[in-house]
Amino acid sequence: MMVKKFLIGVASAGMALTLAACAGGGAGESSDDASSTSGATGGSEPVAEGGLVGVAMPTQTSERWIADGEAVESGLMELGYEVDLQFANDDIPTQANQIDQMITNGADALIIASIDGTALASQLAAAAAADIPVIAYDRLIRDSENVDFYVTFDNYNVGVQQATSLLVGLGLLNQDGSEGDATGPFNIELFAGSLDDNNAHFFYAGAMDTLQPYIDEGTLTVPSGQTDIEQTNILRWQQETAQKRMEDLLTSTYTGTDTELHGVLSPYDGLSRGIITALQNAGFGTTVADGLPVVTGQDAEIASVKLIADGTQFATIFKDTRKLAAQAITATDAYLAGGEPEANDTETYDNGVKVVPSYLLESDIVYADNIQSLLVDSGYWTEAEVESGVAE
Missing domain, CATH: 3.40.50.2300 (Response regulator)
Incomplete structure (x- = not known):
């Protein structure tokens, strides 16, 4: 285990x-x-x-x-x-x-x-x-x-890394921080953690400081208009609450319209899995390659690491x-x-x-191509656990 x-x-x-x-x-x-x-x-x-x-x-x-x-x-x-x-x-x-x-x-x-x-x-x-x-x-x-x-x-930097992984997933940045080939515009939605957890505010501040220049120039748009932490927070970091909010956003902003959703900022893997469930149930595809929006995360939970390896969740933040x-x-x-x-x-x-x-x-961004070096080689997870998505 x-x-x-x-x-x-x-x-x-x-x-x-x-x-x-x-x-x-x-x-x-x-x-x-x-x-x-x-x-x-x-x-x-x-x-x-x-x-x-x-x-x-x-x-x-x-x-x-x-x-x-x-x-x-x-x-x-x-x-x-x-x-x-x-x-x-x-x-x-x-x-x-x-x-x-x-x-x-x-x-x-x-x-x-x-x-x-x-x-x-x-x-x-x-x-x-x-x-x-x-x-x-x-x-x-x-x-x-x-x-x-x-x-x-460094919780502010964790938020910066979450936003950076979203930008990488959208193609606006490369993993090395250089400018990517994509130009946008892209539609995104934002999630924050529980307001009674001080870390949630640092995560969100770091993420928004990173995303705001792209929003200001029109490269990123938040179609729901919900950008304040008071609107985007998920009490007690509950997966089910995040799934319900994502379902509500889809109903209010995307269903029956031509508006596309390209990415979701999620500050925790449990929330990410709830968000992904809502997106898959709404017919967005099962992986990023077949139309699922880019979804970020945090904590390198084994269920989400498997999703990253499978191409379903795009990234997470590894805090050892x-x-x-x-x-x-x-x-x-x-x-x-x-x-x-x-x-x-x-x-x-x-x-x-x-x-x-x-x-x-310090923390690290986990993508599919560095799961081995960051998580397996360090002994945090085994190859078998990554393949199964279950801790042994």
Whole structure:
């Protein structure tokens, strides 16, 4: 199973975390881009060996979050910590109660991937009162001074990459960034993630900043007129909601008209699959080659990787969450050793109260022709999994 592969990768990384503080290499980095990620620069008193770390993940409905949670748990246990891993099934009160219980049970640190980045103020205040460091995992926690550190990907750049892959699919750009042969005009529709997820706003900003010049010059058009994130967002990133919105857009804007649809900006593979289902049901074809619009994605979920290999979904964004889990472990270990993790970004992530020191990781665009090099050769997926579309 995919979880097992995450555990192996992070367990190996975890063995090197204590060396990283001395050698200057962060666990969330590749060998080509290493810099110091943790160090004892004036944190709290060290926690005794075997301290308890609470890990709050948003849901088990996504293979990605299951793998993240298990990877963080495994890496922390490798370092000798006890771990309380909880999944909240996308229910905000459940997550709040889980974090309350972690604090009551004596957690020495908290790693939180929030469902709603504004809904945990009282829990964070309680953590601060108990001198418990809080690490926001992938999703920024907003409107609180009690967020100590943030580990994530360069989310604005993820949005840029999503839009870039759409432009490549339409032929306006080549994969190397050079100008393509196509001239347009092309009709596109836009989807955004859940408004209560801070990342969704960064994704959309990066994507729109990339697409807007093409829209302004008329090379791209959004026939529905729905370009604002308030119009395009999908609550809780639900596949079924995205499918329904795509069906509604087709009915209101395309059915019974001469208007063609050439591409769809989608910020997540689950949404992409819902969008593709709506398009296929409406008779747009089964692959891009036979008329299906270009559809983007994110997270390199195995079902969507197979669709890319089959020519159905055009692209996705690969965020190697093995590195993200390892970086969260690095940051936690730094705090519990009495130090502080070193950030590589201290300007970007303002949560409304303060700029949260952050560690950003890089992502890659996955097309059909680089699945092997990015996903298979790295051990993220196997050839058999790509062929079947199912994690083993």
